[in-house]
Amino acid sequence: MSATQPKALMSIDVEDWFQVENLRSAITKESWPQREFRAERNTDLILEILxxxxxxxxxxxxxxxxxxxxxxxxxxxxxxxxxxxxxYGHDLVYNLTHEQFREDIRKSKSLIEDITGERVLGYRAPNFSITDWAIEILMELGFRYDSSLFPTMAHDRYGKLTTFKIQDAPVFELRDGFYQVLLSCLPLLGKNFPWAGGGYFRLIPYPVFQRGVARILAGRGTYCFYIHPWEFDPGQPRVKNVKASNRFRHYNNLARTEARYRQLVADFRFEPIRNALPPL
Ligand SMILES: [Zn+2]
Structure with missing residues (x-):
C-alpha cells in the first residue's frame, strides 16, 4: 500500500475509571453498576477538544x-x-477461552452496530492483550483490523502475535484482507519505548513527547496515539487498596492530561484509523 503522506492516527478507548486493569484487584466486576459513571462527561470533553x-x-x-x-x-x-x-467485559484476551472471547466480541459488535447502523471495522483488546487465536475470531466476526499491538517488550501485560516481525510497517496486512495497526514506539538506545499515549503521555514532559511523535512520523510515516476518558478526570474517586506501581500508572499527572492533549491535537493533523487502511 502507498503511504506517501505521513499519517497521525488518533484513538480513544472509551471505558470508565472503575474498569481498568490497574485497579482490578480492588474493584469487582459485580460492583460496576453501582460505581459513579463519569465516562459520559469525560468523553464529551474529548469530543469538544476534537x-x-x-x-x-x-x-x-x-x-x-x-x-x-x-x-x-x-x-x-x-x-x-x-x-x-x-x-464488552474488558477481560484480558489471553485469559479467556476462545468461546468466551467470541461471545464477548459478538455481543459488543452487535450492540454498537445496532446503535449506529454502521459496520464496525476495528478492534482494540483491553490492555493490548491480543493473541494469535483471537485474530481468527475477529476475522470470522467481520472485523477488518486490530489495533492492539506494541512492538515492544516494555510492559508485563501486553499481548503478542507470533507472526509479527519488527520490520513490519506501522500498518500491515496480517492475514488475507485483515490488518494490524501498531501502537507507536520510539527507538531510543537500542530499545523500543512505548510512545503512543496513555500513562506514558502523562509521564513524559510534553515538549519531549512532541519531538518523539515528530520523529516517529518522519521515520515510520505513521503515528498512532491512544488515550482514555478517565485520564482527563483528576476528580475521579480514588481507590486505595492497589499496588503502588499500579496506583502510579493510573493516577500520575491526571490533572495535566487536558492541557497536554489540547496541545497535541493542535500540533499534529490527526485522522481516524480507518483512513490508514486501503480502500474496501
Ligand atoms: Zn481498555
Whole structure:
C-alpha cells in the first residue's frame, strides 16, 4: 500500500475509571453498576477538544458503556468519528477461552452496530492483550483490523502475535484482507519505548513527547496515539487498596492530561484509523 503522506492516527478507548486493569484487584466486576459513571462527561470533553480542532478520531468503545449510555455512541457517531470495538467485559484476551472471547466480541459488535447502523471495522483488546487465536475470531466476526499491538517488550501485560516481525510497517496486512495497526514506539538506545499515549503521555514532559511523535512520523510515516476518558478526570474517586506501581500508572499527572492533549491535537493533523487502511 502507498503511504506517501505521513499519517497521525488518533484513538480513544472509551471505558470508565472503575474498569481498568490497574485497579482490578480492588474493584469487582459485580460492583460496576453501582460505581459513579463519569465516562459520559469525560468523553464529551474529548469530543469538544476534537471539534475545536476540526479533528476526527477512532473511538474504541467498551460495549458495557455503550449499553449503559447509548447516547454517548450516538453523539460520537453524529460528529463523524469512527466507531470501533473495545469488546464488552474488558477481560484480558489471553485469559479467556476462545468461546468466551467470541461471545464477548459478538455481543459488543452487535450492540454498537445496532446503535449506529454502521459496520464496525476495528478492534482494540483491553490492555493490548491480543493473541494469535483471537485474530481468527475477529476475522470470522467481520472485523477488518486490530489495533492492539506494541512492538515492544516494555510492559508485563501486553499481548503478542507470533507472526509479527519488527520490520513490519506501522500498518500491515496480517492475514488475507485483515490488518494490524501498531501502537507507536520510539527507538531510543537500542530499545523500543512505548510512545503512543496513555500513562506514558502523562509521564513524559510534553515538549519531549512532541519531538518523539515528530520523529516517529518522519521515520515510520505513521503515528498512532491512544488515550482514555478517565485520564482527563483528576476528580475521579480514588481507590486505595492497589499496588503502588499500579496506583502510579493510573493516577500520575491526571490533572495535566487536558492541557497536554489540547496541545497535541493542535500540533499534529490527526485522522481516524480507518483512513490508514486501503480502500474496501
Ligand atoms: Zn481498555
Amino acid at each position: 471539534r475545536q480542532n476540526n479533528t476526527k478520531a477512532t473511538f474504541f468503545i467498551l460495549a458495557w458503556c455503550a449499553e449503559k449510555a447509548p447516547q454517548i455512541v450516538r453523539r460520537i457517531h453524529a460528529e463523524g468519528h469512527e466507531i470501533a470495538s473495545h469488546g
